[in-house]
Amino acid sequence: EVQLVESGGGLVHPGGSLRLSCAASGFTFSSYWMHWVRQVPGKGLVWVSSINSDGSSTSNADSVKGRFTISRDNAKNTLYLQMNSLRVEDTAVYHCVKVTWVGGSAPLDDWGQGTLVTVSS
């Protein structure tokens, strides 16, 4: 059974930093692209970042470009999101998501429950 467990969320002041982690199990982590998707409670889904299977290629939404960095440690089966220069509008639940099949152009399949990031003064 695929399990994705996020951690690292919390309350941070504007301009601050957080590092989210996602511990993956139940599948061959090193074979799959991974994504971060965020959602403000009661609002829609927003794609944030993606990373290929070996970590050599990453992409970010324009809204977080230059501030967020996605990375992975395949030896530890863990996905990360380093979030710097946080803004109030980054407040959301952040989900770690696995794609359906090996390869980049694949829909999202398994979702973690998410970790809440609150940016407030």
Added chain:
Amino acid sequence: DIQMTQSPSSLSASVRDRVTITCRASQTIGNYLAWYQQKPGKVPTLLIYAASTLQSGVPSRFGGSGSGTDFTLTISSLQPEDVATYYCQKYNSVPFTFGPGTKVDIK
């Protein structure tokens, strides 16, 4: 970047009604279109990929069609357990943009 729109933003229908949700991409995305269902308080689940392929375990009352820029999600006979918000998403290339969602409830 390609924008994704959905209509309607919400709808209310009776049990056993046929429900149709549309999704439009601002540029062609081939058939790289997925539909997700998000029930209240739950994470999203994949319903349909490649515009029309039902994910394993999804009831056959759900169907998808379209290619290029215009896509449709159909629920052939709405059931109470289908109350949810439905999102489309392009996955041909980054950014993997979601549509704004369509909230479906029972009249």
